[in-house]
Amino acid sequence: MRVVMKIGGSVLTEVSQTPGWMTELHNFLEAGHNVAIVHGGGPAISVSLHKAQVPVEFYQGQRVTTPEVLRHVVRILRGEINASLVNMLAGHGFQAVGLSGMDGSFMAAEHLPPNDLGSVGTITHVDTDFLQMFWSRAMVPVIAPLAPTEDHQEILNCNGDGVAAAVAAGIGAELLIFYTVSGGLRVSPWEGAEVVREVPRKDIEQWILSGRATKGMIPKLQAARNALERGVSGVIIGSFYGTEPATRIF
DSSP states (O other), rough: OEEEEOTTTTTGGOOOOOEEEEEEEEHHHHTTTTEEEEEEEHHHHEEEEHHHHHOOOOOOOOOOOOOHHHHHIIIIIIIHHHHHHHHHHHHHHHOOOETTTTGGGGGEEEEEEGGGBHHHHHHEEEEEHHHHHTTTOOOOEOOSSEBTTTSSSEEEEHHHHHHHHHHHHHHTEEEEEEEOOOOOOOOSSSTTTBOOSEEEEEEEEHHTTTSSSOOOOHHHHHHHHHHHHTOOOEESOOOOSEEEEEEEEO
Protein backbone atom coordinates (compact mmCIF):
# COMPACT_ATOMS: atom_id res chain seq x y z
CA MET A 1 0.00 0.00 0.00
CA ARG A 2 1.13 3.54 -0.74
CA VAL A 3 0.52 6.06 2.04
CA VAL A 4 0.97 9.83 2.15
CA MET A 5 1.18 11.48 5.57
CA LYS A 6 0.76 15.26 5.82
CA ILE A 7 2.45 16.62 8.96
CA GLY A 8 1.47 20.22 9.65
CA GLY A 9 3.73 22.85 11.16
CA SER A 10 1.81 22.83 14.44
CA VAL A 11 2.20 19.05 14.71
CA LEU A 12 5.97 19.41 14.40
CA THR A 13 6.01 21.36 17.66
CA GLU A 14 5.01 18.26 19.67
CA VAL A 15 7.48 17.94 22.52
CA SER A 16 7.14 14.22 23.28
CA GLN A 17 10.22 12.09 22.66
CA THR A 18 8.36 9.94 20.13
CA PRO A 19 5.49 11.94 18.59
CA GLY A 20 2.32 10.09 17.69
CA TRP A 21 2.82 10.55 13.96
CA MET A 22 6.22 8.87 14.21
CA THR A 23 4.66 5.84 15.87
CA GLU A 24 2.18 5.72 12.99
CA LEU A 25 5.03 5.91 10.48
CA HIS A 26 6.75 2.99 12.23
CA ASN A 27 3.55 0.94 12.07
CA PHE A 28 3.07 1.61 8.35
CA LEU A 29 6.65 0.68 7.53
CA GLU A 30 6.50 -2.45 9.71
CA ALA A 31 3.45 -3.50 7.70
CA GLY A 32 5.47 -3.15 4.50
CA HIS A 33 3.82 -0.01 3.12
CA ASN A 34 5.55 2.69 1.07
CA VAL A 35 5.20 6.03 2.86
CA ALA A 36 5.84 9.61 1.74
CA ILE A 37 5.65 12.52 4.18
CA VAL A 38 4.65 16.05 3.20
CA HIS A 39 5.32 18.67 5.86
CA GLY A 40 4.18 22.22 6.46
CA GLY A 41 5.77 25.06 8.35
CA GLY A 42 3.41 28.02 8.46
CA PRO A 43 4.00 28.95 12.13
CA ALA A 44 7.80 28.93 11.73
CA ILE A 45 7.55 31.06 8.60
CA SER A 46 5.38 33.59 10.41
CA VAL A 47 7.90 33.78 13.27
CA SER A 48 10.76 34.33 10.84
CA LEU A 49 8.89 37.08 9.01
CA HIS A 50 7.94 38.75 12.29
CA LYS A 51 11.55 38.78 13.48
CA ALA A 52 12.65 40.33 10.19
CA GLN A 53 9.77 42.82 10.40
CA VAL A 54 8.40 41.64 7.05
CA PRO A 55 4.64 42.30 6.73
CA VAL A 56 2.52 39.14 6.84
CA GLU A 57 -0.55 39.22 4.61
CA PHE A 58 -3.10 36.54 3.76
CA TYR A 59 -5.65 36.48 0.93
CA GLN A 60 -8.49 33.95 1.17
CA GLY A 61 -6.45 31.83 3.56
CA GLN A 62 -3.30 31.81 1.42
CA ARG A 63 -0.09 33.57 2.42
CA VAL A 64 0.73 36.39 -0.01
CA THR A 65 4.25 35.49 -1.15
CA THR A 66 6.32 38.45 -2.28
CA PRO A 67 9.97 37.92 -3.33
CA GLU A 68 11.07 38.87 0.20
CA VAL A 69 8.57 36.48 1.79
CA LEU A 70 9.64 33.72 -0.60
CA ARG A 71 13.24 33.92 0.63
CA HIS A 72 12.02 33.16 4.16
CA VAL A 73 9.67 30.43 2.92
CA VAL A 74 12.40 28.58 1.03
CA ARG A 75 14.90 28.89 3.88
CA ILE A 76 12.44 27.67 6.52
CA LEU A 77 10.71 24.90 4.54
CA ARG A 78 13.53 23.38 2.47
CA GLY A 79 16.26 24.32 4.92
CA GLU A 80 15.43 24.37 8.60
CA ILE A 81 12.26 22.28 8.85
CA ASN A 82 13.02 19.70 6.18
CA ALA A 83 16.59 19.14 7.40
CA SER A 84 15.52 18.95 11.04
CA LEU A 85 12.73 16.50 10.23
CA VAL A 86 15.03 14.21 8.25
CA ASN A 87 17.57 14.33 11.08
CA MET A 88 14.87 13.61 13.68
CA LEU A 89 13.71 10.58 11.71
CA ALA A 90 17.29 9.32 11.41
CA GLY A 91 17.63 9.64 15.18
CA HIS A 92 14.66 7.29 15.55
CA GLY A 93 16.12 4.73 13.15
CA PHE A 94 14.33 5.70 9.94
CA GLN A 95 16.07 6.10 6.59
CA ALA A 96 14.70 9.38 5.25
CA VAL A 97 15.57 11.75 2.42
CA GLY A 98 14.61 15.42 2.23
CA LEU A 99 13.06 16.66 -1.00
CA SER A 100 11.25 19.55 -2.60
CA GLY A 101 9.75 19.84 -6.05
CA MET A 102 13.03 21.27 -7.33
CA ASP A 103 14.96 18.09 -6.51
CA GLY A 104 15.07 15.93 -9.62
CA SER A 105 12.28 18.15 -10.98
CA PHE A 106 9.93 15.63 -9.43
CA MET A 107 7.12 18.18 -9.00
CA ALA A 108 6.03 21.18 -11.06
CA ALA A 109 3.55 23.91 -10.24
CA GLU A 110 1.64 26.77 -11.81
CA HIS A 111 0.57 30.09 -10.33
CA LEU A 112 -2.56 29.97 -8.22
CA PRO A 113 -4.87 32.86 -9.14
CA PRO A 114 -5.33 35.67 -8.38
CA ASN A 115 -2.04 37.40 -9.18
CA ASP A 116 -2.32 39.26 -5.84
CA LEU A 117 -1.02 36.10 -4.14
CA GLY A 118 2.42 36.49 -5.69
CA SER A 119 4.61 33.35 -5.84
CA VAL A 120 1.94 30.91 -4.71
CA GLY A 121 1.35 27.76 -6.72
CA THR A 122 -0.63 24.59 -7.16
CA ILE A 123 0.97 21.30 -8.20
CA THR A 124 0.52 20.24 -11.82
CA HIS A 125 2.93 17.30 -12.07
CA VAL A 126 4.37 14.58 -9.80
CA ASP A 127 7.05 12.14 -11.00
CA THR A 128 6.04 8.83 -9.43
CA ASP A 129 9.20 7.04 -10.61
CA PHE A 130 11.33 9.50 -8.66
CA LEU A 131 9.66 8.52 -5.38
CA GLN A 132 9.74 4.84 -6.29
CA MET A 133 13.53 5.11 -6.54
CA PHE A 134 13.69 5.94 -2.82
CA TRP A 135 11.10 3.37 -1.80
CA SER A 136 13.12 0.68 -3.58
CA ARG A 137 15.91 1.49 -1.11
CA ALA A 138 13.54 1.43 1.89
CA MET A 139 13.74 5.20 2.33
CA VAL A 140 11.02 7.65 3.37
CA PRO A 141 10.74 10.76 1.16
CA VAL A 142 10.15 13.89 3.26
CA ILE A 143 8.71 16.57 0.98
CA ALA A 144 8.74 20.34 1.47
CA PRO A 145 5.78 22.08 -0.23
CA LEU A 146 7.81 24.02 -2.78
CA ALA A 147 7.88 23.44 -6.53
CA PRO A 148 9.25 25.14 -9.65
CA THR A 149 7.21 26.33 -12.58
CA GLU A 150 7.40 24.14 -15.69
CA ASP A 151 10.01 26.49 -17.22
CA HIS A 152 12.01 26.64 -13.95
CA GLN A 153 11.86 30.43 -13.97
CA GLU A 154 10.26 30.59 -10.51
CA ILE A 155 9.95 28.68 -7.27
CA LEU A 156 6.39 28.68 -5.94
CA ASN A 157 5.15 28.39 -2.37
CA CYS A 158 2.44 25.70 -2.32
CA ASN A 159 -0.11 24.84 0.35
CA GLY A 160 1.07 21.70 2.16
CA ASP A 161 -2.38 20.09 2.22
CA GLY A 162 -2.72 20.63 -1.53
CA VAL A 163 0.75 19.18 -2.13
CA ALA A 164 -0.13 16.09 -0.06
CA ALA A 165 -3.29 15.58 -2.12
CA ALA A 166 -1.37 16.04 -5.39
CA VAL A 167 1.35 13.58 -4.35
CA ALA A 168 -1.25 11.05 -3.19
CA ALA A 169 -3.13 11.33 -6.48
CA GLY A 170 0.06 11.23 -8.51
CA ILE A 171 1.29 7.99 -6.95
CA GLY A 172 -2.15 6.38 -6.79
CA ALA A 173 -2.08 6.23 -2.99
CA GLU A 174 -4.48 3.97 -1.15
CA LEU A 175 -4.41 6.25 1.88
CA LEU A 176 -3.87 9.96 2.57
CA ILE A 177 -3.68 11.09 6.20
CA PHE A 178 -3.77 14.68 7.37
CA TYR A 179 -2.21 14.11 10.77
CA THR A 180 -3.40 16.57 13.41
CA VAL A 181 -2.74 16.94 17.12
CA SER A 182 -6.36 17.79 17.89
CA GLY A 183 -7.99 14.93 15.99
CA GLY A 184 -10.42 15.12 13.11
CA LEU A 185 -13.18 17.44 12.00
CA ARG A 186 -15.40 18.52 14.89
CA VAL A 187 -19.13 19.23 14.83
CA SER A 188 -18.33 22.86 15.63
CA PRO A 189 -15.17 25.03 15.82
CA TRP A 190 -15.21 24.69 19.62
CA GLU A 191 -12.11 22.73 20.68
CA GLY A 192 -14.03 20.36 22.93
CA ALA A 193 -16.69 19.52 20.35
CA GLU A 194 -17.21 15.92 19.29
CA VAL A 195 -15.21 14.59 16.35
CA VAL A 196 -17.26 13.58 13.31
CA ARG A 197 -16.33 10.02 12.33
CA GLU A 198 -17.36 10.19 8.64
CA VAL A 199 -18.04 12.97 6.14
CA PRO A 200 -19.06 12.38 2.50
CA ARG A 201 -17.13 14.52 0.05
CA LYS A 202 -20.38 15.99 -1.33
CA ASP A 203 -21.00 17.65 2.06
CA ILE A 204 -17.62 19.38 2.34
CA GLU A 205 -18.73 22.66 0.74
CA GLN A 206 -21.63 22.94 3.17
CA TRP A 207 -19.31 22.38 6.14
CA ILE A 208 -17.21 25.30 4.92
CA LEU A 209 -20.07 27.64 3.97
CA SER A 210 -21.86 27.03 7.26
CA GLY A 211 -18.78 28.05 9.24
CA ARG A 212 -18.52 24.72 11.06
CA ALA A 213 -15.18 24.04 9.37
CA THR A 214 -12.75 26.91 9.94
CA LYS A 215 -9.09 27.95 9.64
CA GLY A 216 -6.71 25.08 8.84
CA MET A 217 -9.51 22.55 8.52
CA ILE A 218 -10.79 24.21 5.33
CA PRO A 219 -7.75 23.45 3.11
CA LYS A 220 -7.64 19.92 4.53
CA LEU A 221 -11.24 19.25 3.55
CA GLN A 222 -10.73 20.79 0.12
CA ALA A 223 -7.56 18.75 -0.42
CA ALA A 224 -9.33 15.58 0.78
CA ARG A 225 -12.11 16.08 -1.76
CA ASN A 226 -9.58 16.78 -4.50
CA ALA A 227 -7.61 13.63 -3.67
CA LEU A 228 -10.70 11.41 -3.67
CA GLU A 229 -11.90 12.85 -6.97
CA ARG A 230 -8.48 12.03 -8.45
CA GLY A 231 -8.54 8.39 -7.43
CA VAL A 232 -7.07 8.23 -3.92
CA SER A 233 -8.84 5.37 -2.16
CA GLY A 234 -9.16 6.74 1.37
CA VAL A 235 -8.60 9.97 3.31
CA ILE A 236 -8.31 10.35 7.07
CA ILE A 237 -8.11 13.60 9.04
CA GLY A 238 -6.63 12.78 12.44
CA SER A 239 -4.78 9.63 13.36
CA PHE A 240 -4.93 6.24 11.63
CA TYR A 241 -3.51 3.93 14.30
CA GLY A 242 -4.05 6.23 17.28
CA THR A 243 -6.72 6.05 19.93
CA GLU A 244 -8.02 9.60 19.36
CA PRO A 245 -11.14 9.87 17.15
CA ALA A 246 -10.47 10.71 13.51
CA THR A 247 -12.60 11.67 10.51
CA ARG A 248 -12.85 9.53 7.38
CA ILE A 249 -13.70 11.42 4.21
CA PHE A 250 -15.37 9.30 1.53
